């Protein structure tokens with residue numbers, strides 16, 4: 001297992017991270033525990049979760065994923081074996097994420113105000129049964145921005161909690177020791193650079209990572225963010241490396257496997273846009289040409305990017321988890337690089 005530094009923090013993370021967001025909805029507590037046991041056995045030291053999980057987000061299951069990790073820490077006494085990343089929800093109308101009364105204070109929204117950040121940290125620590133979080137990420141910005149598959153820019157409302165204020169709120173937790181490092185998620189180049197400028201001019205904590213979607217069908221990160229992040233020492237933590245399952249080929253030709261995310265929840269429209277089908281088919285065919293499974297091609301592609309900090313995998317069965325981890329054993333060749341880059345030029349980012 002390869003380890004890398006998380007940003008400039010000195011914290012060592014494996015370049016494969018265990019995603020958790022299905023635990024508490026698609027997966028039971030026992031299944032979550034089994035996945036964490038197996039991931040540790042395979043040498044993974046990095047887990048990613050969020051206060052909002054499980055997904056799809058709903059009030060009845062909010063916090064269940066963190067609770068499952070908490071009971072595992074308690075049962076195994078394994079807190080010190082894991083670099084644990086969690087997230088605070090950004091601006092949203094999901095007031096139930098943090099308690100309706102509190103959110104009402106900020107216009108009926110979850111916001112990244114100091115008070116809401118304090119409450120969110122406290123909630124996560126309690127559910128996780130720990131007294132510190134290794135990496136605390138802003139799940140999405142306080143700014144209203146196009147994210148999660150939106151294609152176009154418009155003049156979004158400009159009232160947002162200033163970068164300095166957010167960093168100061170996080171910095172107090174860093175001082176107290178409740179947070180070790182901070183990161184962003186679903187961020188833009190302007191957001192990344194604004195956070196860095198605020199930390200440098202005001203002596204506030206510096207973001208170590210950005211967690212954005214990144215996969216063969218969505219290389220948008222490479223256009224503006226890759227340069228910012230590489231030059232500024234911000235690690236990419238790539239989510240949805242398998243395009244939520246699409247890049248495994250499981251939905252090819254209209255297939256709808258029983259128990260799959262699409263069959264259960266039908267919210268994968270990000271991977272069903274015009275042009276997505278042809279691009280994904282191209283990658284599935286390319287994998288076959290090289291004698292690979294589509295999963296091998298998709299995961300190894302992510303891991304071999306120069307700017308990659310860690311690839312966040314997600315699995316709903318032990319067989320998937322094993323297949324996903326084994327996929328990284330592949331040796332990436334120049335021919336594979338050329339083939340996927342050719343497909344990227346022919347079908348640029350159908351699933352941003």
Ligand SMILES: NC(=O)c1ccc[n+]([C@@H]2O[C@H](COP(=O)([O-])OP(=O)(O)OC[C@H]3O[C@@H](n4cnc5c(N)ncnc54)[C@H](OP(=O)(O)O)[C@@H]3O)[C@@H](O)[C@H]2O)c1
Nearest residue numbers: 019020021239240241242243244245260261312314316320
């Ligand atoms: N920051 C954010 O906004 C954000 C957003 C999304 C995810 N994340 C993080 O990233 C993690 C991974 O995201 P993701 O779940 O979207 O990743 P993904 O790797 O693109 O998709 C994972 C899903 O694909 C299917 N799958 C996985 N391995 C497979 C295999 N070998 N064969 C067939 N199907 C397979 C499973 O779903 P089915 O079995 O249901 O088909 C699995 O849940 C999450 O757990 C979370 O920690 C963060």
